[in-house]
Amino acid sequence: MDNSPWGYYASYMIGAEWIDEKEALVVTTKRGIEKIDFLTMFMTCFTSDLSVEAFSDIYNIDSEAPTIYAPSLKGVLSPLVVMHFLGVVSRIRSLKKGYVHYSKNLKKVKGHIKVMTNERKNIAVKRFDRVFCDYDEYTADIPENRLIKKALLFSKRILKPIIDNHQSGTKAKIMLSKALAMFENVSECVQIREVRQIKGHKLFSEYNEAVRLAKLILQRYDYSISKTSMEEENVLPFTLDMSLLYEHYVYGLLHEAYGNRISYQYKGETGYPDFLYCSNGFRAILDTKYIPKYEASSLDNNVIRQLSGYSRDLPILKKLGYKNIDEESPVPNVPCIIIYPKDGDGIKNPFEKRELKDLCKTPLRKLLKFYKICIPLPIMDTII
Incomplete structure (x- = not known):
């Protein structure tokens, strides 16, 4: 490096x-x-x-x-x-199906008789109630499904x-x-x-x-x-x-709480913000950072610049519901939210039964519409 x-x-x-x-x-x-x-x-x-x-x-x-x-x-x-x-x-x-070839001793003819094998296995031992057949059957019992089973x-x-x-x-x-x-x-x-x-x-x-x-x-x-x-x-x-796992984990929590109000990795001119939140009363840009130090320290300047760029990105703003906005329009004050981890605190889903705007009460000092939300990592009580 x-x-x-x-x-x-x-x-x-x-x-x-x-x-x-x-x-x-x-x-x-x-x-x-x-x-x-x-x-x-x-x-x-x-x-x-x-x-x-x-x-x-x-x-x-x-x-x-x-x-x-x-x-x-x-x-x-x-x-x-x-x-x-x-x-x-x-x-x-639904299970995938296909034709499977079978060779079996049956009670009645199916497919075609394997004459030589039938002579040896049935006729020679006077087992006249059986006939040895080759046949194909359209079934879900195909190799792919047996492998998965x-x-x-x-x-x-x-x-x-x-x-x-x-x-x-x-x-x-x-x-x-x-x-x-x-x-x-x-x-x-x-x-x-x-x-x-x-x-x-x-x-x-x-x-x-x-x-x-x-x-x-x-x-x-x-x-x-x-x-x-x-x-x-x-x-x-x-x-x-771990950074991408945490991002997917947070998306699972957001999707569980807010459903289709959350968009993941929407493509803008300046990049792909992790999440966009859009409802009638609140719109926001959210980004996960697997950086535990944010619990007690200020945001890095690069992170602030990254989210500030997203908040001025026209495709992203239009996805958030600002339909008539263009290059000459006033810049809307879109809340920018950083989500970071810390040790678990026993809360299963901090977003559940809570509006996102209620989690954004106190903006970061000397920054307009910037917020931090801590989503803890789940911790095991005992080791399995």
Whole structure:
């Protein structure tokens, strides 16, 4: 980095990566990885209307590299992938179907008879009530669905301690039960060679992501469901963008409280503000900053300039409801709100049953219409 000493800079990333063939770098959050309730953050992200691809940007996993010994991260990666998987599966509205080839001994002819096999299995042993047939059947019991079903059963084992002990365990159990009910008539039998052959299709984005995550879950435990109950202190190399996770977490809370009054990452001339809030009585520009120091310090000048630019951006102002505004119009005083984190305070959703304007009572000193709102990170009472 320019004008900085040589080294590895993690910024707001946590995770584990190989530096070379022998040494690995493990980075945990400054707050202590054992305290942040990642499961609640992941689940809250899926209460919003973001696409399944958007959540994939939060983290990256190198599934081909060797695992890294990182006990401090063992409670992050598995819940992250599993909750992402459940969130994607929950958005599948109907099961994909296809033709599956079967070769079976039946009581009546279906498809066509395999003469030589039927002679050996039935005629030779005087089993005349059976006939061996080859046939194709249009069914939901296709390899993609069997793969997802098997990964759901793995997920059930992985999430068992969370369901039994975590405050959000009931919600996770409901999501899992609904997903398994959808795949009730699908077999869980899938061969490893079949897994490798399963390809995505551009018309089924949810399926593509579900299949990708299912493969990752099965590969993580070597296709052996008994390994999911073991204490896993080795993790696949991965990085998790805490800044982007916090942004998605806040959006989940905002969407839960305000619904379609919130717009996410609307494109303006000067950039993409995280959120726009528009109602009949209040309009605002909101931006998340994963900077805990804002609890006791003033905003950085660059942050002030960034939001000031958004508040003069014509496409953004028109999205906020200023329909007749142009380059010659007076500049409206749009409230600019910075959202920042701190340690949890037990409040589930600070926006719930509260109007946003009621949270903006005191503007920042010497700044017009600038406000700070603290949205705490959820903290676990006990370690699972």
